[in-house]
Amino acid sequence: MRDGYTKYMLARSRALLLIPALVALVACVGTTKAVSPVKPESQRKKAPEFTLKDSNGQPVKLSDFKGKVVLLNFWATWCGPCKVEIPWFIDFETRLRDKGLVVLGVAMDDEGWDAVKPYITSKKVNYRVVMGDDLMANLYGGVESLPTTFVIDRDGRIARTHIGLVSKSEYENDLQQLLKQKSASAAPFELAGR
Amino acid sequence: MLLLLSSLAASACAQSTTLLTVTPPARAALKRGETVTAKVGIKIAPGFHVNSNAPLDEYLIPLRLTWQAAPLELKDTVFPAPKMEKSDFSPKPIAVFDGSFEITSKFAVPASAPIGAGFVTGKLRYQGCNSTTCFPPKTIDVKFSYDLQ
Numbered sequence: 001m002r003d004g005y006t007k008y009m010l011a012r013s014r015a016l017l018l019i020p021a022l023v024a025l026v027a028c029v030g031t032t033k034a035v036s037p038v039k040p041e042s043q044r045k046k047a048p049e050f051t052l053k054d055s056n057g058q059p060v061k062l063s064d065f066k067g068k069v070v071l072l073n074f075w076a077t078w079c080g081p082c083k084v085e086i087p088w089f090i091d092f093e094t095r096l097r098d099k100g101l102v103v104l105g106v107a108m109d110d111e112g113w114d115a116v117k118p119y120i121t122s123k124k125v126n127y128r129v130v131m132g133d134d135l136m137a138n139l140y141g142g143v144e145s146l147p148t149t150f151v152i153d154r155d156g157r158i159a160r161t162h163i164g165l166v167s168k169s170e171y172e173n174d175l176q177q178l179l180k181q182k183s184a185s186a187a188p189f190e191l192a193g194r
Numbered sequence: 195m196l197l198l199l200s201s202l203a204a205s206a207c208a209q210s211t212t213l214l215t216v217t218p219p220a221r222a223a224l225k226r227g228e229t230v231t232a233k234v235g236i237k238i239a240p241g242f243h244v245n246s247n248a249p250l251d252e253y254l255i256p257l258r259l260t261w262q263a264a265p266l267e268l269k270d271t272v273f274p275a276p277k278m279e280k281s282d283f284s285p286k287p288i289a290v291f292d293g294s295f296e297i298t299s300k301f302a303v304p305a306s307a308p309i310g311a312g313f314v315t316g317k318l319r320y321q322g323c324n325s326t327t328c329f330p331p332k333t334i335d336v337k338f339s340y341d342l343q
Contacts, residue, residue, distance in 0.1 A: 076328070076330070077253040078253055078254055078255045078321055078328070078331065079323070079328040080254070080282075080283045080284070080288070080323055080328060081282075081283070081323065081325070081326050081328060082328070083283035083284075084282045084283050108330065110330075110331070115253075119253060144329070145327045145328060145329050145330075146327065146328050146329075147327070147328075163327065164326035164327035165325070165326040165327065166326075
């Protein structure tokens, strides 16, 4: 038969054993959805090269951004979820430009700049926006819904594709990972025919 | 019985896309001088919505049903009351349609309309989304067939 002190010590030990489990549980509950990493470098494919015009009529090529991390976002003024992301991208462009990020919006509005220019002006979009078309959508695997965003590493390879709205922290995580990585080579962008 | 058969035939002509299924109006028997109602049935895929005919955000693409009505005369097209949905991108709720609903068009049959079988064609333009993704606007043809006696 156990005396009172032994019972107390046993109970105390059990309670102490529970602490790590409780800590782990709280950590799991307290953490938002686990953020997945970008693709390993060996699995990344070259982002197709393109030339599209910006709102000033200037041609913009993907290869213009060699050595940069590019967040290539297909969007449209009629797409509600796209509008949720735009303030995030404005923030990324402001904070991460000096670290080597380029945000590039590809507007997919059929009405062209007549619809897009007033919108990007009113929302004070601080990153470059080019006008996309079906050819561009097909070049990137047939972009069927918006938003669709390609996160491209410093070597012009697609490290992550997001179809639909994801969280800002997910983008932030992608970008921080890629910005830390150095360009592996001076490999040119793939020249995909248009 | 005739009505049931017409309705079954209309259902058989339903067109489906990823986002919706459109059932054209049932074939109608018309007489000169009367007014006829044509109902276009729309069923939105679960979890999705289309913008209403007046979505309350200048950039959203409204639902439109336009008819090439001749030899009939389009009098009116009525949409149901929309559902007001709160969104993360607009300070105001947006007006949407989801589930199943009908758009009703009324046509007058002119005294000069030719006797016999005929049809008028409409174009339904829509743009839909769910909470995370949107599909580009699309237009599909709708046919209203009739027999003018």
